[in-house]
Amino acid sequence: MSIDYSQKIPNNVNLSDDRTLQRALEHWQPAFLDWWRDMGPDGSHNFDVYLRTAVSVDPSGWAHFEHVKMPDYRWGIFLQPADAARRIHFGEHKGEAAWQEVPGEHRANLRRIIVTQGDTEPASVEQQRHLGMTAPSLYDLRNLFQVNVEEGRHLWAMVYLLHRHFGRDGREEAEALLGRRSGDEDNPRILGAFNERTPDWLSFFMFTYFTDRDGKFQLCALAESGFDPLARTTRFMLTEEAHHMFVGESGVSRVIQRTCEVMRERDLHDPADVRAAGVIDLETIQRYLNFHYSVTIDLFGADQSSNAATFYSAGLKGRFEEGKRDDDHLLKSDVYRILDVRDGKLAEREVPMLNALNEVLRDDYIKDSVGGVARWNKVIEKAGIPFRLTVPHKAFNRKIGTFANVHVSPTGEVLSEAAWQANMDKWLATDADRAFVASLMGRVTEPGRYANWIAPPAVGVNRQPVDFEYVRFN
Amino acid sequence: MGAPDIIKQHLIDPEICIRCNTCEDTCPIDAITHDDRNYVVKAEVCNGCNACLSPCPTGAIDNWRTMLRGQAYPIDAQLLWDELPPEVPLPEGEIDAIARIAEDSKMPAAAVQAVEASRHTSPKAPWSAAHPYVNLHGMRAPVTATVAGNYRLTADDASSDIHHLVLDFGNQFFPVLEGQAIGIVPPGTDASGKPHYIRMYSVASPRDGERPGYNNLALTVKRVDQDHDGLPVRGVASNFLCDLAKGDAVQVVGPFGNTFLMPNHREASVMMICTGTGSAPMRAMTERMRRNIANFDGRRLLFFGARNQRELPYFGPLLKLPKDFLDIHFAFSRDPEVPRRYVQDAIREAGAQVAVLLADPHGYVYICGLKGMEEGVLAAFADVCAAAGQSWPDLEATLRAEGRLHIETY
Numbered sequence: 001m002s003i004d005y006s007q008k009i010p011n012n013v014n015l016s017d018d019r020t021l022q023r024a025l026e027h028w029q030p031a032f033l034d035w036w037r038d039m040g041p042d043g044s045h046n047f048d049v050y051l052r053t054a055v056s057v058d059p060s061g062w063a064h065f066e067h068v069k070m071p072d073y074r075w076g077i078f079l080q081p082a083d084a085a086r087r088i089h090f091g092e093h094k095g096e097a098a099w100q101e102v103p104g105e106h107r108a109n110l111r112r113i114i115v116t117q118g119d120t121e122p123a124s125v126e127q128q129r130h131l132g133m134t135a136p137s138l139y140d141l142r143n144l145f146q147v148n149v150e151e152g153r154h155l156w157a158m159v160y161l162l163h164r165h166f167g168r169d170g171r172e173e174a175e176a177l178l179g180r181r182s183g184d185e186d187n188p189r190i191l192g193a194f195n196e197r198t199p200d201w202l203s204f205f206m207f208t209y210f211t212d213r214d215g216k217f218q219l220c221a222l223a224e225s226g227f228d229p230l231a232r233t234t235r236f237m238l239t240e241e242a243h244h245m246f247v248g249e250s251g252v253s254r255v256i257q258r259t260c261e262v263m264r265e266r267d268l269h270d271p272a273d274v275r276a277a278g279v280i281d282l283e284t285i286q287r288y289l290n291f292h293y294s295v296t297i298d299l300f301g302a303d304q305s306s307n308a309a310t311f312y313s314a315g316l317k318g319r320f321e322e323g324k325r326d327d328d329h330l331l332k333s334d335v336y337r338i339l340d341v342r343d344g345k346l347a348e349r350e351v352p353m354l355n356a357l358n359e360v361l362r363d364d365y366i367k368d369s370v371g372g373v374a375r376w377n378k379v380i381e382k383a384g385i386p387f388r389l390t391v392p393h394k395a396f397n398r399k400i401g402t403f404a405n406v407h408v409s410p411t412g413e414v415l416s417e418a419a420w421q422a423n424m425d426k427w428l429a430t431d432a433d434r435a436f437v438a439s440l441m442g443r444v445t446e447p448g449r450y451a452n453w454i455a456p457p458a459v460g461v462n463r464q465p466v467d468f469e470y471v472r473f474n
Numbered sequence: 475m476g477a478p479d480i481i482k483q484h485l486i487d488p489e490i491c492i493r494c495n496t497c498e499d500t501c502p503i504d505a506i507t508h509d510d511r512n513y514v515v516k517a518e519v520c521n522g523c524n525a526c527l528s529p530c531p532t533g534a535i536d537n538w539r540t541m542l543r544g545q546a547y548p549i550d551a552q553l554l555w556d557e558l559p560p561e562v563p564l565p566e567g568e569i570d571a572i573a574r575i576a577e578d579s580k581m582p583a584a585a586v587q588a589v590e591a592s593r594h595t596s597p598k599a600p601w602s603a604a605h606p607y608v609n610l611h612g613m614r615a616p617v618t619a620t621v622a623g624n625y626r627l628t629a630d631d632a633s634s635d636i637h638h639l640v641l642d643f644g645n646q647f648f649p650v651l652e653g654q655a656i657g658i659v660p661p662g663t664d665a666s667g668k669p670h671y672i673r674m675y676s677v678a679s680p681r682d683g684e685r686p687g688y689n690n691l692a693l694t695v696k697r698v699d700q701d702h703d704g705l706p707v708r709g710v711a712s713n714f715l716c717d718l719a720k721g722d723a724v725q726v727v728g729p730f731g732n733t734f735l736m737p738n739h740r741e742a743s744v745m746m747i748c749t750g751t752g753s754a755p756m757r758a759m760t761e762r763m764r765r766n767i768a769n770f771d772g773r774r775l776l777f778f779g780a781r782n783q784r785e786l787p788y789f790g791p792l793l794k795l796p797k798d799f800l801d802i803h804f805a806f807s808r809d810p811e812v813p814r815r816y817v818q819d820a821i822r823e824a825g826a827q828v829a830v831l832l833a834d835p836h837g838y839v840y841i842c843g844l845k846g847m848e849e850g851v852l853a854a855f856a857d858v859c860a861a862a863g864q865s866w867p868d869l870e871a872t873l874r875a876e877g878r879l880h881i882e883t884y
Contacts, residue, residue: 058608216494242494243531249492250532371493371510378489378556458490459533 010076012057013160024163028174032156035178036071040125041132041148045071048472049145050461052243054078054153057236065462067472073149077160079232088226090322090329091315098228102165106314109307110227111166113316115173116190117218117234118158119180121151123194124207126182131204134441136451140201141443142461142470143247147208150240157233165229192399193295200437201454202255202280206292209248210369214299216241217320217365224318249372250457255280256376257455260383275436278452282380282387284437287429289389290410293369294397300362302401303338309354319357320364336360339395341406344414346395366394397428445473481671483541484515484522489557490534497526497535502609503727507549514552517541519613521657521672523730543671592848595881596733596874600838602742603735603877604681606651609728613672616659616725619643621718622690629784635697636751636787637716638678641724642690648726650677650691652758653734653840653880659725660711672727673711676842676882678754680762694754694787734840734880736762741836743772745828747817747851749779752843753787755882759840760800767799774800775824775831779817779843781808801827817843818850822857829862832869838878845883 009015009029015022037045048067055064057078086098102110125148135141155177162170180187183195193211198204219241222234259279268274271281301308311317312331319325327334334353339346353360370391377388392410395403407420410427440453448467450456460466486497486506491513498506498513505519506526526535539561541547547559599606611617619641627636650656657672664670678684679692697716698709718724736744736759744763746756756776763770780786783806792802803820806812821828831837832855841851856866873879 238499239496239529239531242492242496242529245494246492246531250490367510368493375489461533463533463536 009156010055010074011160012076012078013164015077018164021164024171025160028159028163028171031175031178032075032152032159033071035122036125036152039122039129039181040152041070041145042129044132044145045069046474047145048474050142050464050468050470051146051149052462054236054240057081070145070149073152075149075153075156077156078236079229080235082228082232086228086231088315090224090318091226091313092330093226093315094329096226098226098231100228102227106227106316107166109311109314110230110316111162111169111173113222113311114158114161114166114230115177117222118155118162118173118177119190120194120215121155121158122177123180123182123189123191124198124211125151126189127194127196127198127207128204131198131201133443134201135443136201136441136454137444137449137456138447138470139450139457139460139466139468140251140454143251144204145471147212147244147247150243153240154237157237161229161233191299193299196295199434200441201251202285202288202437203292205248205251205255206288207248208244209252209372210292210296211299212241212244212248213369214296214365216245217300217361217368220320221317221322221361224322226315249375251454252285253376253379254455254457255453256282256285256379257383258453259285260380260385261455263385264383278440280437280440280453282385282389284429284433286389287427287433288437289373290392290396291428293391295399297362297365297394298398298400300365301358303359303362304351304355304402305358306355308357309352312354312357320361331357338402340402341414346408346412346414362394366391392427481517481541481543481546482522483517483539483546484520485537485539485547485552485558486513486515487534487537487558488512488555490532492532492534494531496529496531500526500529503612504614509553512553512555514549516549517546518668518671521674521727521730523609525609592881592883594848594852594870594874594879596877596879598877599733599735600737600742600877602737602739604651604738606654606729606732606735607649608654608730608732610648611727613659613727616727617643617646617648619648619724619726621720621722621724622684623720624716624718627694627787632784633781634750634785635699635716636785637695637697638787639693639695639715639718640679640684640690641693641726642688644689646689648689648729649681650729651681652677652736652762653755654729654731656691656693656726656728657730658711658715659727660714661725664710670710674730676752676754676758677729678757680758680765682765686765692757694751694757696751733877734842734882736840737836737838738769739836740769740771742770743774743831743834743837745775745777745831745837745839747777747821747839747841747843747847749817749843749847750785751787752882753778755842756840757788760795764795764799772836773831775827776800776802777805777817777820777824778802779805779807779820779847782806783809816850817847818854821851821854825858825861828855828858829864832859832873833862833864835876839873839880841881841883843883848881848883 009025046069049070050065050067051073053064053074054076057080088094088096088098128144128148131144132141135144159174162174180189182189188195198207216238219234219238223231225231259274259282262277262279263274266277268277271283274281331353335350336353336356336359337348338351338356338359340349373389373391380387393408393412395408395412396410398404407415407417409415444451447469456466460468493513498508502525503519503521505516507514537558622642623640625638627638628634655674655676657674659672660670675693677691678694683690684692695712695715698712700706734755744759748756760774763774783789803824805815805817805820807814807816841848859866859869870879
C-alpha cells in the first residue's frame with residue numbers, strides 16, 4: 001500500500017476522503033508539535049538524526065533511513081492491511097464479523113483502553129527528555145531519538161482512533177493526552193510506572209527492556225481485539241515496539257559486557273573496586289533490574305479484575321497470542337492458579353480464569369522477560385565471572401493487587417515491616433546507587449567513541465558502521 | 475539461485491536477536507520458527523526474499539553462510555545455539571567447481587536459494603516501474619499452473635539442454651511483471667523425507683503473457699545433469715521442469731521481487747547485461763518494449779555472454795530483431811573460431827555508448843547472471859567512466875539512489 005506524501009499527515013487510511021477527520025487531525029497536529037517542542041527531547045530540535053521512518057506497511061516500507069530533524073519527522077498513521085473476512089475470535093461475540101465501527105455498548109470501555117494505551121506514549125518521551133544530554137555515544141543518542149519519535153507516532157496512532165471513532169469525546173481525550181505530564185503532581189500520567197523518573201541511561205535501558213515489553217504485551221492483546229481498526233493499528237505498532245526492546249536488551253547487555261571486561265582485565269571482585277574503575281558493578285545492575293521489573297509488572301493491573309473479564313468477554317482485548325491457543329476462547333468454565341497470601345505465607349489458589357486475565361498476561365510477560373535476563377547471564381558466564389542476575393519473585397515490591405499490602409523478598413518470603421526496611425537497600429537501587437550511576441553519565445559526541453561504562457554495539461544501525469555519524473549536531 | 479549443491483543459508487544470530495517475533499510475523503512463506511530459546515530459519519523453506527531484513531530491529535537477521543546443501547544446519551541444531559557457528563570454508567573441490575561454473579558463463583538452472591542481494595544493487599525500483607504484486611502465494615498455499623508448452627532452446631549438439639517452458643494460470647490471479655521471479659515447488663521429498671527446496675526462476679515473458687492476452691508466462695530452464703565434478707546427478711527442479719509434458723500440473727509460489735523492475739516512461743533507456751539463463755528477465759523487458767514500441771523512445775543495449783552461439787538461449791530470435799530496436803553485443807567464451815571474450819570485454823569495446831547511457835538520467839542498468847560476472851562488469855564500468863572523464867563511484871551512488879542499477883547474481 002503506498003502512502004500519499006502530498007498529504008500533511010502520511011497515512012494509509014484514506015484520510016483525504018474524510019475532510020472532517022482530516023481537519024480535526026490537522027488541528028491537533030500543531031498542538032502535538034507544540035508539545036514536542038516543550039516536552040520532546042531537550043535541545044535536540046536542530047539535530048540531524050539518522051532515523052528510520054515508516055513510509056508504508058509492507059516489509060520494504062521499513063527500509064527508509066535518512067538524516068532528519070525530529071520536528072520534521074513524518075509522524076504517519078498506518079494500519080496493518082485489512083482482512084475483509086476477519087472475525088472476532090474470542091468472547092461472547094466469537095464468530096461475528098470484526099467491528100469496523102465502535103459498538104455503542106462498548107464505547108466507554110474501548111475509549112478507556114485506547115486512552116490508557118495512548119497516555120503511555122507521550123509519557124515515556126517526557127520521562128526520557130533529558131537523557132540526550134548524557135548519551136554515551138552517537139549510536140545510543142540516535143537510538144534514544146528513534147524510540148522517542150516512534151512513541152510520538154504511537155500517540156498519533158491512538159489519536160487517530162479517538163478522532164475517527166469517538167467524535168467529540170475522542171477529540172477531548174486526544175487533547176488531554178497532550179495536557180497531562182509525567183510526574184506532575186496535579187495532572188500526572190495515568191499509570192504509575194510512567195510517572196517515575198528515567199534519570200540515567202541504565203534506567204533508560206531497563207525501562208526499554210522491561211516497560212516497553214509491557215507495551216508489547218498490551219499491544220499484542222489489543223491486536224486480537226474485535227474492534228478491527230484497533231487490532232490493525234496495534235499490530236503495526238508492534239514492529240516499532242520491537243526496536244525499543246532491542247535498545248533495552250542490547251543496552252543492558254553492553255553495560256554488563258563492559259563491566260565484565262574491566263573486572264576480568266584488572267581482576268576486580270569487590271563492587272567498590274569495580275565502581276572505582278568507572279564501570280557499573282553487577283550488584284547495582286541487579287538492584288536496578290529489581291526495581292524496573294517490579295514496577296513494570298504492576299502495570300498489568302490487579303491480579304483479579306472484573307474489568308479484565310469484561311474486556312475479554314466483550315471481545316475488546318484478547319490474551320497474548322489468542323489465535324494460537326486451543327481452548328474454547330470463552331473461558332467461562334476455566335480456572336487459573338494465582339498467588340495469594342495465607343497465614344503469612346504465599347500460597348496458590350484457583351480462581352475463575354476470566355477474572356484472572358491480568359495475571360495470565362503478567363505471567364506470559366514474566367516468561368518472556370526472563371529469557372533476556374538469561375541472555376545477559378550468558379555474557380557474564382562467557383567472561384568467567386561467578387555472578388548471575390536473577391528476576392525477583394513476582395510478589396516483590398508490588399504496589400497493585402494482592403501483594404500491595406505485604407512485603408515479600410526477591411526470593412519470595414513474606415517479611416515483617418522491620419525486615420523489609422532493614423533489607424530494602426540491598427534489593428532496590430538506592431539514592432547512592434543512582435548518584436553513582438549519574439556520576440558516570442556524560443555526553444560522548446565523537447563518532448565511534450563510547451563512554452567507558454558501556455561496550456560498543458555488535459552491529460550498527462542499517463548496516464552502517466559503529467563509528468557512523470548517527471547524529472549531526474549542526 | 476546458484477550452483478546446484480551450494481546454498482547461501484540464512485541464519486539468525488542468537489547473541490544479537492531479542493526474540494521479538496517480528497521476522498516470524500513478516501515471513502510470507504513461514505520459513506521462520508522459534509522455541510523458548512531461539513528463532514531459526516528453515517533452510518528448505520527460505521527463498522531469500524529478504525522481506526524479514528528491514529523490519530528486524532537488531533540486524534541479527536542478516537547472517538548468511540555458504541554451505542553445501544546437504545550440510546545445511548537443520549533447525550534442531552540451530553535451536554540449541556548460543557552463538558553462530560564459525561564460517562566453515564567449503565572443501566577445495568567445491569570451490570574449484572564453483573569457479574569452473576562461473577567461468578562457464580552459464581547459469582545452472584536448478585536454482586537453490588536466492589542469495590544475499592548484491593551490495594551494489596538499488597534498494598528501490600525505477601520511479602516509473604509498475605507496482606508489483608509480491609508473495610501472493612506462499613508455501614502453504616501454492617497455486618497450480620498447467621504446462622502449455624515445453625521446447626528445447628539450445629542446438630541438439632549443444633552441451634547444455636535449455637528449455638523454454640510456458641505455464642498457464644487459467645482463471646487464477648497471479649500477475650507478474652518483467653524482472654520478477656516465481657518459485658517452483660518440486661513434487662515429492664528428498665532422501666531424508668523432507669520436501670525439496672523451492673527453486674526460483676525469473677520470468678522470461680512480459681506482463682501481458684507469453685502470448686499476449688493470455689494468463690500465461692514463460693521460464694528459461696537449464697537442465698542440470700552433472701555435478702561440479704562432472705559426475706552424473708539429477709537437478710531436482712530442473713529435470714522435473716524440463717521433462718514436463720503439455721497439460722502437466724506445476725505447483726508455483728510467489729511472485730517475488732519488487733526492485734528489479736523495468737522503467738515505463740517514454741525517455742527511459744536500458745542496458746541489459748546477462749549470461750546464460752540470466753537472459754530471462756532481459757527477454758521479458760525487451761518483449762514488453764517490442765510490443766509497445768510506440769511508448770518507448772529510449773535506447774536498448776544488450777550484452778549477452780555464453781560459451782558459444784549454440785549454447786545461447788534465444789539466439790535465433792535475437793538475430794531477427796532490428797539493430798535500431800536492440801543493440802546486441804555477444805561475448806563467447808568457448809568459441810573455437812574466436813578468442814575467449816566475456817561480457818566485460820564487450821562493455822569495454824562499446825565504451826562510448828556505455829558511458830553515455832550510464833550518464834543519462836533516464837538510463838537504467840540490469841545485470842543478471844553468475845556472481846562472478848558482477849565484479850568484472852562493475853570494473854568495466856569504472857574503466858569506461860574514467861575514459862569518459864566521469865567518476866564511477868559517484869555515478870554508482872546516483873544510480874543506486876535513483877533505482878537505476880539492478881543486479882541479480884547467484
